Amino acid sequence: MIPLILATPAMAQYNRDFQFKNPSFSGQNASAHWLTIENQEFTRKQEIREKIEEQLEEAAREEKNSFLNRFLNNLQSRIYSRLAAQLTDNLFSQEGQSGSFELEGNTISYAEDGDELVLTIVQADGSVTEIRIPLSGFSF
Numbered sequence: 420m421i422p423l424i425l426a427t428p429a430m431a432q433y434n435r436d437f438q439f440k441n442p443s444f445s446g447q448n449a450s451a452h453w454l455t456i457e458n459q460e461f462t463r464k465q466e467i468r469e470k471i472e473e474q475l476e477e478a479a480r481e482e483k484n485s486f487l488n489r490f491l492n493n494l495q496s497r498i499y500s501r502l503a504a505q506l507t508d509n510l511f512s513q514e515g516q517s518g519s520f521e522l523e524g525n526t527i528s529y530a531e532d533g534d535e536l537v538l539t540i541v542q543a544d545g546s547v548t549e550i551r552i553p554l555s556g557f558s559f
Contacts, residue, residue: 510536510552 482488502522509516510529519528524543529536531554538550 510538 506527506529509518510531517528517530519526521527526541527538528541529538531537535554536552538552540548540550542548
């Protein structure tokens with residue numbers, strides 16, 4: 420029992436404080452630890468969001484470049500080209516020619532008023548574009 424009594428004063432001087440090393444438990448540097456976790460979570464969420472956007476853009480590009488869409492765009496271009504050719508033939512084939520037609524919600528009208536040909540385009544939103552073509556300058 421004597422060795423126990425002699426060891427007690429030495430052990431009393433030894434400070435036996437237990438401290439956690441994890442800042443979540445000890446509180447020391449906890450805010451930096453939490454900010455690091457928050458930054459990692461934010462970065463991961465942002466990477467996921469960017470990856471989803473990238474996949475959606477890729478899907479849109481693939482749909483736009485599909486065979487069906489390319490065929491439809493080519494067909495539409497040819498139809499518009501034919502309409503433009505017919506309109507040009509009608510504009511310059513007879514004197515005093517006038518007319519109008521509607522194309523995808525836009526009204527296109529044309530009329531000759533002596534020295535010039537007036538082409539008026541009224542868009543679906545109500546805005547008006549007028550093109551004046553002098554007839555005296557065209558000779559083939």
